[in-house]
Amino acid sequence: MDDAAKDLGRCAVVLPAGGCGERLGSLTPKQFCTVLGRPLISHTLEAFERASWIKDIIVVVASESLDLMKAIIHKYGHQRVTLVKGGETRHRSIFNGLKVFSENHSDDTAIDKPEVVIIHDAVRPFVDEDFLLQVAKSAKQHGAAGAIRPLVSTVIASSSDGFLDYSLERARHRASEMPQAFQYDVIYRAYLQCTDYDLDFGTECLHLALQYSNVKAKLLEGPPDLWKVTYKRDLYAAESVIKESISQQLCIVTNVKKEAIEVGFLLHENLKLHYKQVKAVSSSMCKTIHHLQNIFHGQCCNFICINVKDLDFEETQNLVDLLQTTNASISYPLVIVSVHLTTEDSSSGNKLSGVRKLAKEAHKSNILVYGLLINIDQDKVQLQQTVCEGTAIITALIKDRNPALVGQLMVA
Ligand SMILES: Nc1ccn([C@@H]2O[C@H](COP(=O)(O)OP(=O)(O)OP(=O)(O)O)[C@@H](O)[C@H]2O)c(=O)n1
Numbered sequence: 229m230d231d232a233a234k235d236l237g238r239c240a241v242v243l244p245a246g247g248c249g250e251r252l253g254s255l256t257p258k259q260f261c262t263v264l265g266r267p268l269i270s271h272t273l274e275a276f277e278r279a280s281w282i283k284d285i286i287v288v289v290a291s292e293s294l295d296l297m298k299a300i301i302h303k304y305g306h307q308r309v310t311l312v313k314g315g316e317t318r319h320r321s322i323f324n325g326l327k328v329f330s331e332n333h334s335d336d337t338a339i340d341k342p343e344v345v346i347i348h349d350a351v352r353p354f355v356d357e358d359f360l361l362q363v364a365k366s367a368k369q370h371g372a373a374g375a376i377r378p379l380v381s382t383v384i385a386s387s388s389d390g391f392l393d394y395s396l397e398r399a400r401h402r403a404s405e406m407p408q409a410f411q412y413d414v415i416y417r418a419y420l421q422c423t424d425y426d427l428d429f430g431t432e433c434l435h436l437a438l439q440y441s442n443v444k445a446k447l448l449e450g451p452p453d454l455w456k457v458t459y460k461r462d463l464y465a466a467e468s469v470i471k472e473s474i475s476q477q478l479c480i481v482t483n484v485k486k487e488a489i490e491v492g493f494l495l496h497e498n499l500k501l502h503y504k505q506v507k508a509v510s511s512s513m514c515k516t517i518h519h520l521q522n523i524f525h526g527q528c529c530n531f532i533c534i535n536v537k538d539l540d541f542e543e544t545q546n547l548v549d550l551l552q553t554t555n556a557s558i559s560y561p562l563v564i565v566s567v568h569l570t571t572e573d574s575s576s577g578n579k580l581s582g583v584r585k586l587a588k589e590a591h592k593s594n595i596l597v598y599g600l601l602i603n604i605d606q607d608k609v610q611l612q613q614t615v616c617e618g619t620a621i622i623t624a625l626i627k628d629r630n631p632a633l634v635g636q637l638m639v640a
């Protein structure tokens with residue numbers, strides 16, 4: 229991607245995050261509300277950090293949120309971030325963010341002026357790097373560029389007495405979304421000329437570029453998940469989108485004992501009907517996180533660990549220990565379904581307490597461990613049926629990632 233961005237020149241992003249999220253109805257401003265255990269703004273930052281060609285990330289927050297934002301940056305290890313104090317309105321916050329490149333600072337933190345600056349609401353966490361680059365390149369060429377999406381509802385105007393005045397032809401109009409991008413001088417010059425009315429009541433940066441810099445923005449149709457978190461339902465939707473994105477891959481870890489391999493094979497056959505990528509590896513291949521990351525060329529968040537009856541939790545404990553050595557679970561809760569093969573005569577009592585204890589410890593590292601008993605004292609047909617039921621339990625646990633079920637022992 230870096231090669232594709234090489235003609236862009238220096239690029240930065242301004243993330244306005246200084247609002248109070250009134251429409252969401254929470255005491256916590258929505259950019260700091262947690263989604264899958266992590267503040268919404270951290271998900272957005274992670275998306276921009278994937279674009280290494282964006283050299284500076286300017287986060288604009290209300291002064292009362294500066295310490296909270298610093299703590300989030302530290303906890304999640306965000307890089308390339310500069311904090312700026314927000315303003316009373318979104319436009320004033322964006323303007324404060326843009327000033328960081330052009331005005332001297334008391335602490336001499338001058339930041340190199342970018343050729344292209346992206347502006348993106350911090351509460352829009354789903355940012356696609358390819359599309360970001362398209363918008364930035366288009367802004368380099370045309371002076372300004374912005375994301376648009378088809379309108380879902382028709383736009384109408386109301387008369388002062390509350391009756392329909394006129395309606396806009398929906399097919400000819402679009403919703404203005406983000407990211408937007410500008411040649412830095414185009415948008416900074418526009419903000420310098422803004423009236424107070426613009427700064428206090430305006431909502432459209434593209435309009436400012438046209439009004440004050442006489443630059444018509446290039447409009448690019450963006451992907452469907454560009455939406456802005458505004459209402460409570462948007463937080464729930466964001467959590468579902470993220471859960472779905474981290475539930476595409478699955479790693480089955482088993483040792484070389486015969487019964488473990490047999491159940492592992494049956495689980496693999498069932499699970500590959502539900503997941504895009506299912507890999508089965510022997511626990512001997514999972515001695516280092518390097519091995520694990522090589523399996524999926526990156527981050528896998530879902531594991532099934534098959535423990536044969538006489539070894540109890542050794543496989544799961546080893547996997548938890550390995551995962552705890554990485555930051556993998558900082559970004560998203562990892563799931564381990566600890567499968568225990570059992571026979572008619574073995575008691576599940578000690579397993580229950582064992583899974584509970586192990587799960588409680590792992591949960592401190594944001595690793596969710598669930599137990600699953602599979603009785604292998606069955607004929608082939610019955611075992612296949614049991615594994616099929618076990619697969620349904622596993623897919624539900626991974627999809628839901630419910631902390632309340634951590635340490636519970638399900639029976640297929
Ligand atoms: N004074 C403000 C107001 C808004 N924003 C930011 O602009 C983005 C989009 O604005 P909006 O969705 O309106 O956020 P809020 O103003 O917080 O929401 P509400 O209007 O419901 O209060 C958000 O990331 C918000 O934090 C900002 O930086 N400074």
Ligand SMILES: O=P(O)(O)OC[C@@H](O)[C@@H](O)[C@@H](O)CO
Nearest residue numbers: 318349404405406431432433
């Ligand atoms: O008006 P709000 O402050 O809720 O949100 C800002 C949005 O209007 C803005 O992000 C897009 O419409 C693009 O300009």
